[in-house]
Amino acid sequence: MHNKFKNISATEAMQYLQNSKTGDFVFRPGRTQETIHCTWKLYDDSYVHIDINERLVLQGNDKIRTLEIGKKKYSSINEIIAHYINKCNKTIKEITEHKKFH
Secondary structure, three states: OOOOEOOOOHHHHHHHHOOOOOOOEEEEEOOOOOEEEEEEEEEOOEEEEEEEEEEEEEEOOEEEEEEEEOOEEEOOHHHHHHHHHHHHHHHHHHHHOOOOOO
16 A cells, blocks of 8 residues: 555545645545545645546456546556646646745
């Protein structure tokens, strides 16, 4: 299990992230066995709940697990962090540091 995965609800995830900095996140169980969610602290008291679909795909004789956000596919939670969450955090940082933001 990934260290950013917690067995908590959406409400508990927001409480868990309440004192965290903007950009922090936690993965949590989804409503079905095929989904997980990521609760991401967008800014102050604003949170985004990201639906992640978990699929098993056959490649030859092997079953490969993929994680999907919309139509984009990832191979692991670490890949989601590196290529989705970190990119979103970079964008939010650029927005909030802009002179016209405040």
